[in-house]
Amino acid sequence: xxxxxxxxxxxxxxxxxxxxxxxxxxxxxxxxxxxxxxxxxxxxxxxxxxxxxxxxxxxxxxxxxxxxxxxxxxxxxxxxxxxxxxxxxxxxxxxxxxxxxxxxxxxxxxxxxxxxxxxxxxxxxxxxxxxxxxxxxxxxxxxxxxxxxxxxxxxxxxxxxxxxxxxxxxxxxxxxxxxxxxxxxxxxxxxxxxxxxxxxxxxxxxxxxxxxxxxxxxxxxxxxxxxxxxxxxxxxxxxxxxxxxxxxxxxxxxxxxxxxxxxxxxxxxxxxxxxxxxxxxxxxxxxxxxxxxxxxxxxxxxxxxxxxxxxxxxxxxxxxxxxxxxxxxxxxxxxxxxxxxxxxxxxxxxxxxxxxxxxxx
Numbered sequence: 001x002x003x004x005x006x007x008x009x010x011x012x013x014x015x016x017x018x019x020x021x022x023x024x025x026x027x028x029x030x031x032x033x034x035x036x037x038x039x040x041x042x043x044x045x046x047x048x049x050x051x052x053x054x055x056x057x058x059x060x061x062x063x064x065x066x067x068x069x070x071x072x073x074x075x076x077x078x079x080x081x082x083x084x085x086x087x088x089x090x091x092x093x094x095x096x097x098x099x100x101x102x103x104x105x106x107x108x109x110x111x112x113x114x115x116x117x118x119x120x121x122x123x124x125x126x127x128x129x130x131x132x133x134x135x136x137x138x139x140x141x142x143x144x145x146x147x148x149x150x151x152x153x154x155x156x157x158x159x160x161x162x163x164x165x166x167x168x169x170x171x172x173x174x175x176x177x178x179x180x181x182x183x184x185x186x187x188x189x190x191x192x193x194x195x196x197x198x199x200x201x202x203x204x205x206x207x208x209x210x211x212x213x214x215x216x217x218x219x220x221x222x223x224x225x226x227x228x229x230x231x232x233x234x235x236x237x238x239x240x241x242x243x244x245x246x247x248x249x250x251x252x253x254x255x256x257x258x259x260x261x262x263x264x265x266x267x268x269x270x271x272x273x274x275x276x277x278x279x280x281x282x283x284x285x286x287x288x289x290x291x292x293x294x295x296x297x298x299x300x301x302x303x304x305x306x307x308x309x310x311x312x313x314x315x316x317x318x319x320x321x322x323x324x325x326x327x328x329x330x331x332x333x334x335x336x337x338x339x340x341x342x343x344x345x346x347x348x349x350x351x352x353x354x355x356x357x358x359x360x361x
Contacts, residue, residue: 009213012216013216020219023220023224024220032123034236035123036230036234037123037126037127038128039116039132041132041136044128045120047120048126051117052114052128055114055133057140060110060130060137061137061141063107063109064110064141065105066104066142068089068099068101069099069100075103076103078103078105078208079105080155081154081223082105082106082154082155083112083152083154083222084105084106084153084154084155085105085131085134085150086101086102086153086204087101087103087142087150088101088148088149088197089101089147089148090145090148091144091145092144101203102141106130106134112129112131112223113129113130113226113227114129114130114133116128124236125233131152131193131221131222134150135150149196149197151192151197151200152193152221152222153191153192153193154190154222154223155190155191157188158186187208187209187214189210189216190205190208190214191218191222192216192218246271246274246276247274248274249268249269249274249278251264251265252267258278258281258282259289279308280307280308283295283308283312284311287314287318288314293320294320294321294322294323295312295321295322296324297323297324297325298324298325298327299324299326301327302336304336306340309340309343313343313347316344316349317347321350322344322348322349322350323350324341324349324350325352326338326344326353328353341353
């Protein structure tokens with residue numbers, strides 16, 4: 001197992017290195033050539049700096065609480081994949097206390113990418129990373145002390161739920177009890193800024209009981225997924241893929257009544273190339289059709305806002321015999337599935353909890 005883990009780590013380190021090389025050497029320069037820029041602190045104009053400073057004092061500073069590390073303030077609990085900053089300090093704070101380090105945790109409510117007003121940019125779109133703003137103004141959080149360094153970091157934790165399905169009598173209750181602790185599982189990976197000092201890196205590795213193999217030094221923001229929202233802010237259709245519109249089989253184009261279409265012959269839907277709407281329509285029609293007496297379905301992943309689940313609830317409320325097998329071990333969707341299962345039971349549906357044997361995607 002250790003040999004397999006070593007090979008996985010080697011491959012993962014290579015992938016992460018390639019990922020940030022693509023970001024810094026290809027994606028960001030090409031975006032800049034199209035008037036879409038991610039500004040570094042040294043690139044801020046006086047007007048931009050003034051706006052960013054106001055943003056920090058208005059939106060950021062009120063919701064963050066720096067934690068100085070000393071005997072009375074131990075290292076805080078760090079949530080899975082949350083953005084944090086390790087700060088190296090010198091001197092004494094306003095209370096006369098001496099601390100060499102502090103941790104600043106960025107709440108999830110804060111945006112990781114901030115768009116500057118159009119009138120402040122010398123190009124079409126200008127963005128600033130939250131990490132750049134905190135780096136620039138972190139000294140405001142430590143009055144009377146000198147900030148020697150500020151480094152972003154993120155820890156990934158083991159998010160498995162340790163539940164023995166065969167030994168547990170009430171699987172739902174057991175999973176509900178495990179969910180609150182998911183964000184505090186054992187650490188398995190530490191990502192730090194590539195300028196993080198060796199002393200701080202070693203300190204963080206020690207806090208999370210990790211080794212050098214579990215360390216990833218990154219040249220950019222530690223969570224690239226947060227960049228996914230940027231295309232929605234940039235109104236440049238020529239830089240985006242054309243929206244894909246899934247098709248509908250001819251048999252379903254002729255009639256709005258799904259039952260009539262099915263009586264005419266079998267219909268194969270090939271997702272995602274063909275629309276999922278007929279499935280939703282079938283359930284919606286079934287929920288109100290007086291000739292439908294029973295609906296049976298297996299639910300794997302639904303999300304917190306599901307038209308499909310609403311149809312099942314409506315069917316049960318209309319007196320249909322609704323039976324739903326709910327997959328409780330759908331990774332990261334357990335809470336949503338338990339919530340829907342509870343709602344179904346409340347309206348009289350028959351819910352079967354368990355782990356589905358084979359999952360086909």
